[in-house]
Each structure stands twice: as C-alpha cells, then as structure tokens.
Amino acid sequence: MITILDTLTILAVSAGTLFFIAGTVGLLRFPDVLTRLHALTKVDNLGLGLVVLGLLPHASGLLGALKLVSVWLLALISGAIVTQLIARAIR
Amino acid sequence: MTIPFAFDIGTAMLLIAVGGWMMVAQGTMVAVIIFVVYGLLMAIAWVRLSAVDVALTEAAIGSGITGMLLLSAAARLRQTEVTSTLPSFPIRLLSGVLCAAITSGLAVVVLLPADVAPTLAPMAMANLPETGLGNPVAGVLFAFRALDTLLEKVVLLLALLGVWSLAPDRLWGGVPALDSYAPPNDILVFFAQVLPPFGIVFAIYMTWTGASNPGGAFQGGTVLAVMWLLVMMAGVVRAPPISCLRLRWLLVAGPVLFLMVGLAGFALAAGFLAYPAGYAKPLIVVVEIGLALSIGATLGLLAAGPPERNHQP
Amino acid sequence: MSTTITTTASGYLLVLAIMWPVAGIMLSFVTSGRGVERLACVVLPVGFGIAVAVLIAVAQGGQSQIYVVGDWAPPLGIALRADGISAAMMLTTAIVMCATGLFAQGEFSQPSDLPEARSPVVFWVLLFAIWSGLNALVLGSDLFNLYVALELLTFAAVPLVCLKGQKETIEAALRYMLFALIGSVLYLLGAAMIYGAYGTLDIGLLSERVRPDPATLIAASLMTVGLLAKTALFPLHLWLPPAHAGAPAPGSALLSALVVKGSFFLIVRIWFDAMPGLLSFAAAQLLAALGAAAILVGGALALRQKRLKLLIAYSTIAQIGYLFFIFPLAAGLTAGIAWSGIAWTGGWLQLFSHALSKAAMFMAAGLIAEALGHDRIAELGGIGRRLPITMLAFGLSGLSLVGVPPSGGFVAKSLLLMATVMEGQWWWATVIIVGGLLAGGYIFMVLGRLLGSSATPLASLAPVSMRRELAALSLAICAVLLGFLPLRSSDFLQIGR
C-alpha cells in the first residue's frame, strides 16, 4: 500500500535523481570549467537536497532525520567552497 | 535478475573500467583524480558486501587522505615531469601473461568455493559478550586480534619516521611544508574555521560509536587528521616542528596506552592484551580514544611530508 | 576440532621478546638527542637476555613454548610459538644486534652541538624496529600476524637503506620498497585464500586441515613468490646490491645478515609447518634450481665488482641460494622425519653462519671504507697491514663464506653436500662445489689485495676505533666457532616438530 509519504519519497527522490543526471550530462558536455562547476553545484544543492527530503519520512526518528539534514548541509558548504577555490585557481 | 544484483554488476564493471582507465590515463594528475573516484566506488562495493566498517575506512583513508597525498605529489611533480618510456614489447607481453595467469588463478579460486564457506562469525559472536562490545569488527580489532592492531600502530610510527628521515640533516626538527596543497586565501580560511567544529564532533562520535556500531578509532582518527591538515593548509594553525616534544607525546600516546593496558593484563587479567572481566569495554573505549588522537596526528603528519623549513622559534 | 592451544610456563617471554624493542621505539620518540643512544644501551643487553631465556626455556622444556595472546585461543585469537628454529634464530638475531649496536655507537652518536641530529635517532629506532619485527616473524604462528611483522620489517629496512640521503641510495630504497610491496601484497592475497578455504590463519590448525587442492596450491605459490621477492632469490634479486651496498655499514650488516632471512624463515614455515607434505618434488626442485642459479650468478657477478661493498652484497645473493637446497633435500624425505635429516641441520647452519659472517664482513668493509674514504677494491692494497684486526675479521668471515674448515660455513656446506649424496640428487653437489670455488675466487682476490702492497703509498688513514674493530671480529669468531658445535646440538633444531 502506498501512503502519501511514500508518494512524496518517490517523487522527491526521482526529481533528485533527475538533477543528478542533468548535472552529470552538463559536467561532461559543457565547454569550460565555470559552466561545468555550475552544473556540478546544481547536483549538490538541489539533487542531494531532494533526495534527502525524500528520505526524511523514512528516517529512524528525529536523530536520524537530523543526521540526514546535516549530510546535506555539509555537502552544501563544502560544495560552495570547493567550487569557489576551483574557480579562483583557473582565473 | 534482481535490481540489487543488477546494481552490483554495474558497480563491479565500473570498478574494473575505472581501474583500467587509471592505469592507462594520460598524465599523472588525471590518473590521481580517477583514483579518488575509484576509491568512492570501492566504498560502495564494501557496503554491498555488508562491510560498513570497511566502507568507512576505505572512504576515509583509501580514497580520502590517500587521494589528497597523491594529488599534492602529482601537483609537485607536474612542473618537472619527464616523459619515461614503457619497457620493451616482450617484457610487456611477459608481464601481461603473468598478470593474466594470476587473475585466472584467482578467478578459479573464486568460482570453486568450498561446499560450506568457513567462517569465524559464530565464534566471534559467541565471545563478543565477554568484551562488552556490540560491534564484532571492533571486537576482533581490539580483543581477539589486538596484537595485530598494536603492531600496526608501530608500523604507522615507523612509516612516519621513515618519511621524516628523508629530510636533509640541517632541516631535522623543522616544519613540514603544506603550501603545496593550495595557496592560503580567505575562502580557505573561512572553510577552515567553519568545518573543524563539525569535523571534530563527527570524529568523536565516530570513535565513540565504534564500540557498538560501524566506526572506530581508525575512521575517527582519519577525520581528525583531515581537519588538522585543513587548518594547517589554510594557515589558521601553524604546522608544528617535528622536534616538538608535545607533538611526539601525542604521536605515541595512543600506542603507549595500548601497550600499558596490554602489559597490565599480565597482572590484572588472563595475560598480555587480555582485559579484566567487566572492565573490557571501558578499557577498550579509553584505548580507542587515545589511538584516535595518535592516529589523527600520525596520518596528518604522514600526509604533510618531511620537514622542509627550519623552525623559527 | 583439535585440542585447544594453551599458554606454556615460559610463554610470557615471547611477548617480551616482541614488545621490549617496541617499547624502545615508543620511548625513542619522546627522548630526544642523546637519550636514544642511552636507551639502546639498555634495550640491547636486556633484549639479548630475553633471547637467551627463550633458548633455555625451549631447550629445557624440550618442546615449543606457546603464548596465547589475550587468552583468545586460535582460530579466533593469535598465538605465539617458539620452537627450536625460532629460538636459534632469535639468539642469532640478538648476537648480531648487540655487535651492531656496539659497532654503531661510534658512527651514530649524537653530536654535542645539536639538540637532536637526524641519523642517530633514526638509526637506533630502525634497529629496534628490525629486532621486534624479526622476533615477531620467528614467533608468529598466524599468517596475518606474520604479514604485519613482515611489514614492520619492511618499514624499518627501507629508511635504513637511504639513511645517507644521497640520490643513489634513495633510488635504491625506492626500488627495494616497490619489490617489497609487491611481495607483501602477493603474500597477503595468499593468506586471504587460505582463510577463505579453511577459516583459520593459525599455522598449527592449518597443518591439521590442509588438503592438496588447487586453491591451496595457488595460495601457497602466491605467498612463496611474494616472499622470494623479499628474500631476493634469483631472478628477483635486482634490488639487493644497490640497497645493501648503499646503506651505512651497520645498516648493511643488519639488512644482509638478518632482514632477508626473515622472509626465508617464513617460506620454510609455510612449506614445512603450515602445509607439510604439500611441496611436490618438482616444486622443490624448482626452488633449488633458482637457488643454484643464484649461487652461480651471484658468485660470478661478485667476482666482477669494483667496489668492496657491492662485492659483499652480490655474495649475499649467492649465499642465500644455498638456503633453498633445504627444500629438495629435507622435504623429499618421508613426512615426519624431514627435520631429522642432515639437510635440515645444514640449511639452518648455513643461515646462522652466513648471518654472523656477513654482518662481520660488512662491518669490516665499513671500517676499511672509513679509514680510506673509499672502497674501490683496486686501491685497497696494503690496508690489511694497517688495520690488522679488521683484516682478521674480514678473513675469518671470508673463510666461513667459502666453506673452509674449521668454520660454521664449512660444516653447513659439507652437511648439505652429504645430503645431496644421500638423497641421490648429485646435481646439486656440483653447484655447491662450483659455488665454493667462486666464493673462494672473490674472497681470496680481496684478501690478496688487502695483504698485498699498494702501488701508491696509503697516505693518511682516518683513525678507526678499536672497539668497533673488535665488534666485527667477535662476530667473525662466532661464525667460526659455530663449526665447533657438537653435532648432537642439532637436535635442538628439531624441537617442536
């Protein structure tokens, strides 16, 4: 039986996966480093965010949910900083 | 064919493809980047093999800190890379045949499994309550086969001494150079101020939870090492001179504690590296905390390399 | 299930033998400068005492001494085991270590104008590490525990090779490291297969369960090939000459006398203890054939060397070759009495006498190089008259290498020769004889130079301390005295089997 929460999970994770695919295509096809970085950050921020959101209903309690969210937050911070560093390095 | 099995086929084939690509890729830097990707794939394979402790170790050490070490080495060698030639064709052919033979031998062993796969899992689980631990892998590392773990700590110390010994005489006792990783800049400094608190909490959690869940001193220590390297690279904290006595104590504190607990077993328990009944778990946790600190310092300094500057007090 | 393995009365000595030098390593890190050297003055004699105590315990008990670590019996836990050969090996190690320590006191002393200098600290820690690694290797009875011991030895040996820090020595160290790494990975792969097939890594349990199926044979051959690379058996010997010749003299002594023997010891453990009876006639002949090739190639190359330390290093390759005759000559006998044969005694005697004489020889060469400032053989003329004690040390150890009576090398080689006749494998006898002639060739060539007159008068010799000359001489004398051991004492080498 599929509940509303399960539907949310399926939708969010699928959407997140879509962003991963789109980002990967961008990474391979875009012409220069800056546009590639752009594609990459979309994957980290939106793709991972949607996957985490989709998994939240299945987390084991509040602590598990917190862990999931902190995974996303840490990926956000490091992604933002690393892309900055790479962009500076090529400038 | 089930979906998980299809996933495994994909992972295995990717591993082989990426591994092969790493061997033939043009340019050392590219090969090293492929290596980091390979390490992450390998971590997935470990999860699929129900070995989460190993997956964590592989991601942290196998891919993470090894990748960082190799990236910096590749960057340093790039300016002066000399093109070397492959060995002659007969030698390549001979090595190819040899390697193919070893691969086939291994494949035969894989495809001819014993009727009943031998395992020590039941014995490990039966004896686990005596250690008070909940994680059987930690039980093997710190109780059943503690001697291996202790000697391996000595190997780590020796590797560090070996790296240090490559410094010229006049730089002995000096400071390792970390500038080669990245020139310090404000973003890196920001990163080095934001991330370490999280990292340190995570490392403590990882070490602590290792007694009952996947994790432990190795993984926690690696996270500590990476945090330390980050703040040193960003220039937030200065790299210590290797002659610093406090640093030396930090390096040996964990192994010394382990050895002393082990020797105390002669008097207080059933013998060397045995724990007194009822005190096994607290002792192991204390040893693990000490080891995590020492492993963090040792791995960090191993990645930092030999001293390259004189120490200015 | 077999009987459970339990600790014997003197078993705790085995733990001390491994952990005592380990404690030395750890303390060295936190005692800077002169402290490390003082530490060595304590670690060396006590370590020697432990080795003697183990020897006495094994001899008196007449059986293996066992220690079950942490009271977790194998297969789940790890046991340490000292039989006759491990005790004898430990004593040899201890003798070489102490003499090397005595020899190195002059070379690796802390200069007074620095808080801490590089090479003294590194050297002493590596010496402790080699000691604990070797003790762990001869006492270990668990294949993975032995892997860790092997790595301990590798990580101690590699930095020792490039302690001088010149480009050539670092090149040699890197090459050695790559060979050693391939070796240990192949060994580890074999160990994984063994665990997959039998569910234990304990050598004692393995010997009861082992069956001659393809997986076992593949595993054993992988382990053997890996260990051969570390032992530098022909044709995997290429790393040895630059590495052993490039290290500082006391380092060369440890590497050539002891470190390569560690991996050989493990090969014997695998084929005689873990998998008794599995070594086929053809495989044993192959191992001995490689040994024979090593004797001939190593000897011939040694004759052509221009530098003394390289000559001695090539001679090590040749002398290692003899050890591999133990496989066809001792394993060929029906199982159970393999070690009562004279080949068993001869092989081990060759190992011990080579360890003692080769360490002495490298020390003597080091002293000569120090006095002259070089070790070019052609320009050594007459140095023997100026350094008579060094000369004597070189000469006595040379006699043992060639196999001239009375010496340990003579007894070893004649026992092996007799074994070839008794086993009807006369073809190895010719190799032993030709190898002896080759060794005689290069040793007497050097001795002739040392005693001859020089074309150009030896200008000024750097002073050489008498204590260091005597350290070399004492080892050479030990190598000779080994030849006077009553043959009955060879029973000791059969204890625990």
Place this chain on the structure above:
Amino acid sequence: MNSATLFGLCSAALVGLGLFGLIVRPEPLRKILAFNLLGSGVFLFFGVVARRGAAAGLGADPVPQALVITGIVVSFSATALAVALVLRLRKLTDEVTSGLGAASKAQEDGDHS
C-alpha cells in the same frame, strides 16, 4: 552467480590490472597508484571471503573485515613513505641536472658525511 562471486571476479581483474601497471608503468607515482589498485583488489577479495562467511546473524564474517581495516592503514603508510621517497628523489635529481643546486648539494653532502 551471486554478488559475492561477482565481486570476487572483479577483485581478480583488479589484481591483474594493478600488478600489470606496477610492473609496466615506468613513472614512480604511477607505480604507487598501481600498487593501490592491486592492494584494493586484494582487500576486495578478503571482502568476498567475509561475505561468503556470513553467519550468526551477521552480514559478513567480522574477522576478514578487521584484517582489511588493518591492511588499509598499512597500505596508506606504504603510500606515504613511497611518495616521500619519490618527491625527495625528484628534488635531488633536479638539483643535479639544473646545476643550480650545486652549492646546496655540496652543503647537504657535508651534512651527511
């Protein structure tokens, strides 16, 4: 065919690839990479052994898992030492070939004697 067998075959391939690279690639850093590939193949084989030994409610035999963790740490130490050797060797080679380092080399020789 199950997942364990699949990863077993994968480990066989990785061992072969790594060994080939280690023998054939001339550049030292590539040899070190190949050594890591070879090592990870061997560790993966341990993982297969562990998975096949799943029992007593565990997904995999804990003993080989612990051995692999030890092995990974040792393998990292080896990589670090080998990399340090390669970098030092390169530095000395550069000093010799460029001639610029003649002075500093002389000084270092003095240090070592």
